[in-house]
Amino acid sequence: MLKWRWGWAEEAIRKSIAxxxxxxxxHSQLGELLRRRAEPGDLEKAESNYRSAIELDISYAPPHRGxxxxxxxxxxxxxxxxxxxIYLSLAPQAEDRAYIEQYLSKSRGGEGGS
Amino acid sequence: xxxxxxILLLTLFGCSLWVPVGGKYVSNDSFFEVxxxxxWRRAYxxxxxxxxxxxxxxxxxxxxxxxxxDKELPFTRRKLEKNMLPQEVAEIIIDNFRSNQNxxxxxxxENQPATVGGYPGFKITYSYxxxxxxxxxxxxxxxxxxxxxxxxxxxxxxxHYFPRDLSILERVKDxxxxxx
Numbered sequence: 164m165l166k167w168r169w170g171w172a173e174e175a176i177r178k179s180i181a182x183x184x185x186x187x188x189x190h191s192q193l194g195e196l197l198r199r200r201a202e203p204g205d206l207e208k209a210e211s212n213y214r215s216a217i218e219l220d221i222s223y224a225p226p227h228r229g230x231x232x233x234x235x236x237x238x239x240x241x242x243x244x245x246x247x248x249i250y251l252s253l254a255p256q257a258e259d260r261a262y263i264e265q266y267l268s269k270s271r272g273g274e275g276g277s
Numbered sequence: 278x279x280x281x282x283x284i285l286l287l288t289l290f291g292c293s294l295w296v297p298v299g300g301k302y303v304s305n306d307s308f309f310e311v312x313x314x315x316x317w318r319r320a321y322x323x324x325x326x327x328x329x330x331x332x333x334x335x336x337x338x339x340x341x342x343x344x345x346x347d348k349e350l351p352f353t354r355r356k357l358e359k360n361m362l363p364q365e366v367a368e369i370i371i372d373n374f375r376s377n378q379n380x381x382x383x384x385x386x387e388n389q390p391a392t393v394g395g396y397p398g399f400k401i402t403y404s405y406x407x408x409x410x411x412x413x414x415x416x417x418x419x420x421x422x423x424x425x426x427x428x429x430x431x432x433x434x435x436x437h438y439f440p441r442d443l444s445i446l447e448r449v450k451d452x453x454x455x456x457x
Contacts, residue, residue, distance in 0.1 A: 235362070
């Protein structure tokens, strides 16, 4: 059932990308699905899809958030924070702003305290 | 006759015994301690934590629950992973609400980071409609701590009870400490 749901969603997004290949939204949504599913190999594919979305529209915010979360969990804090800063600059009213600001402030605390 | 009376009582009160609370409460099974308000009652026996109410569970419930993080959530098929960020855990908890077909018009008010029991966690405020068309509101604090999902939450009808009991939940959450 779970695989069916992920599969169905992935198929729908891929169809949307096929119809509008130049729309960053589809690539970003596919990246989001892969990041959340997180099966072996998914994170690499997610990163690639987020990158495709950014190449199509550098001012589109969501893929920067996705990249930030991937890097943060991989322990690549510097890259993560860079993406989060871009994300907030592009989407200052983002719904998850409080979480992102927390990641940024924790990092500032770590830098000052180390 | 006495036995029949007890059976009747247990049937009427759902086989739960309720005891008054007030002051410090320590759960040795679920490894937490908390200050509880006077005038409320808790279920004498609750697996995995604490359930308390003042006017009855249909009018308000405050619960503190500890469950293994890998226990299946009742409605979503998505699962929690040990190394998830609070933000990711919150997303799955929201998905669990959205997948619940017993409620409708589920809406999230706030979703933000919070400290829960001294650990990084999240806070979600939400509302939904029951099948009986009653609008309920809730506030849900949660955190993945070691191999457990701890959650502290209040649910009550949006009218009168939720606004009245919100401060109680906040006080409970502020005094909640995990003692692992």
